[in-house]
Amino acid sequence: MSLAVTLSRAQEGVAAPQVVVEVHLSGGLPSTSIVGLPEAAVREARDRVRVAIQNTAFEYPNRRVTVNLAPAELPKDGGRFDLAIALGILAAGSQVPRERLDDCEFLGELALSGELRAVPGILPALIRARRSGRRIVVPRANAAEAALIGEGDVLLADSLAEVCAWLSGQADLAGPESADFYSMPSCGPDMLDIRGQLQARRALEIAAAGGHHLLLIGPPGTGKTMLAERLPGILPPMTESEALESCAIRSLSGEDIDPRCWRRRPFRAPHHTASGVALVGGGSSPRPGEISLAHNGVLFLDELPEFSRHVLEVLREPLESGRIVISRAARQSTFPAEFQLVAAMNPCPCGYAGDPLHECRCTPDQVQRYRGRISGPLLDRIDLCVEVPRVPIADLAAARGPHDDDSATVRQRVIAAREKALLRAGQANAELSVVNLERDCALPHAEREWLQTSLDKLGASARAYHRILRVARTIADLEGGTGCVEQGHLAEALHYRRF
Known part of the structure; x- marks a missing residue:
């Protein structure tokens, strides 16, 4: 079969949408084309990938190679798709097995020697890959960010050769080191x-x-x-x-x-x-x-x-x-x-x-x-x-x-x-909606009349009224006691407003 599919991730804000890399080998004059709205750095991947495959002791197909990055309407930029494209070409040519390609994603820029270089902004992709239940292979140079995800979900590799050996079952890929200091809070000013x-x-x-x-x-x-x-x-x-x-x-x-x-x-x-x-x-x-x-x-x-x-x-x-x-x-x-x-x-x-x-x-x-x-x-x-x-x-x-x-x-x-x-x-109290505010900051008649009179004299807006109630709710939470918003809480909250 001359069609292979690998998975990768694009960079679009913090979303990191999934990109399906489809590689097809067909007859005709030897050429490589990449479609799917690629930017300049992605179009140049065909040269990087070809030389990296040849320097990793694999054979680059002497056929027409078509690489499709789906979805087609999503712009793709950077060298993050190099590893997925290279593995797709090798799998389509039956040079590496396909069994592990379905449940794994690949990110990494290839050097001409076949080494993997770090990908900027990789953490959103790692988070989305973990949520989707797939493992993700990334360059070892991204180990610091990969360590935040945890063991088992991320695999690190130094080169295209290492990834191919892992796909063939000839070697294992290690995950990032996990140590207690990764969760230690940092001391700040006191x-x-x-x-x-x-x-x-x-x-x-x-x-x-x-x-x-x-x-x-x-x-x-x-x-x-x-x-x-x-x-x-x-x-x-x-x-x-x-x-x-x-x-x-x-x-x-x-x-x-x-x-x-x-x-x-x-x-x-x-x-x-x-x-x-x-x-x-x-x-x-x-x-x-x-x-x-x-x-x-x-x-x-x-x-x-x-x-x-x-x-x-x-x-x-x-x-x-x-x-x-x-x-x-x-x-x-x-x-x-x-x-x-x-x-x-x-x-x-x-x-x-x-x-x-x-x-x-x-x-x-x-x-x-x-x-x-x-x-x-x-x-x-x-x-x-x-x-x-x-x-x-x-x-x-x-x-x-x-x-x-x-x-x-x-x-x-x-x-x-x-x-x-x-x-x-x-x-948090600052985020309370108006409905929750009316429920959690219900005022007795005397307190409500006092607040309305005070705000009318100050010419406060409706937003200011709601914000004073939110601050008073926080003051009541700090004070403890009955937990109800009292006039003293309202007076302190009013003291912090500028009209």
């Missing part, structure tokens, strides 16, 4: 480093417990960046599926993955000169941006008003939907973007408005224009806004107080509060 700032520490704990977005406002040098950097350390640990999804996005962006801290929540802090494409992703072949690289973690925007107004406005939809859809003429890619936004800003252009030790040199118009760079709809999506005042030098030098808990202690309280929310609604 909350003990922060002195004073009790209100900001409290807001940080509420944000972590409920998954709420946070804005820190204060003069330069008051600890806004220190607070933001310690948020990942008090968040609940990621599940294996969340960690793999976050690592898959990093793999697509070409970043190295350290197996020792692969379960640590990401923390991304782009500079305020970043463009909209850098923030949300894009390009002719769409790649993830900073909001996707912060998936399941924290996106920190320091000097928020210094970001371009257009760049900030592109955050509005991902903040609500938790994903970003990038459309281009040839393709469309969807990347997850469920992140916690932590932003920091000065109260005015010079940074010293309200500072008792420095005189503010800004006019009221300058302050208004500065704060006006952040649109109302974006501010409306931020649940917690906290003032971060200057800490007296005496407090910095003083011994730690009873409220200066370390990150491990705060994290235990956060985990306990988050577990209450998950048991009650199956999601």
Whole structure:
């Protein structure tokens, strides 16, 4: 039989759709053609594959070779299909057996010597192959990412010759090494480093417990960046599926993955000169941006008003939907973007408005224009806004107080509060739908009347009303007690809003 079929995976966002590689040998003048919407790198595979097969002591068919990559409407790019194409040609010519081709997938770029080179962005393909119940053969150079999947599902090879020997039953392929350090969390900055700032520490704990977005406002040098950097350390640990999804996005962006801290929540802090494409992703072949690289973690925007107004406005939809859809003429890619936004800003252009030790040199118009760079709809999506005042030098030098808990202690309280929310609604409080919000935050008549009167005086929107209820629900979970949302919880949640 002169027809053989192998399986591989394309790269399309985090989807990694399956590609069926069909190889047919027929009579006619010797030639090789690849069809199925291949990009330039895939079309060039015919030369790489031919020389690699010849240098591996196999015979390249002296016939007409037709390679079809299905589905035909899916664009294919890169050298990831080289190994699957080579094995299909060898199997169609009966030079290797076909028995193991049906339940296995193959990814790898071939060197002219037959060696296998690493494939960028391979982790999404590994995850999808495991979910489909098939093993996948990848280059040994991708062992670090393959180790995150576990033993048994991934096989490593150094060359085309090794894979052919395995298909023929003459040798075995080893899987990636699995060691305990692959699941060890990485230590980050500790909350003990922060002195004073009790209100900001409290807001940080509420944000972590409920998954709420946070804005820190204060003069330069008051600890806004220190607070933001310690948020990942008090968040609940990621599940294996969340960690793999976050690592898959990093793999697509070409970043190295350290197996020792692969379960640590990401923390991304782009500079305020970043463009909209850098923030949300894009390009002719769409790649993830900073909001996707912060998936399941924290996106920190320091000097928020210094970001371009257009760049900030592109955050509005991902903040609500938790994903970003990038459309281009040839393709469309969807990347997850469920992140916690932590932003920091000065109260005015010079940074010293309200500072008792420095005189503010800004006019009221300058302050208004500065704060006006952040649109109302974006501010409306931020649940917690906290003032971060200057800490007296005496407090910095003083011994730690009873409220200066370390990150491990705060994290235990956060985990306990988050577990209450998950048991009650199956999601964090910041993600509660309106229906679940009415059920889980039902207020007695007196509390409802008090909240309505307060919000009417402040001119709050419907979104602000729902966000205050979500924050109050989180505060109630942290407080324990009866578990009901009380007026004190509502008052604290209202205190964190800016209208």
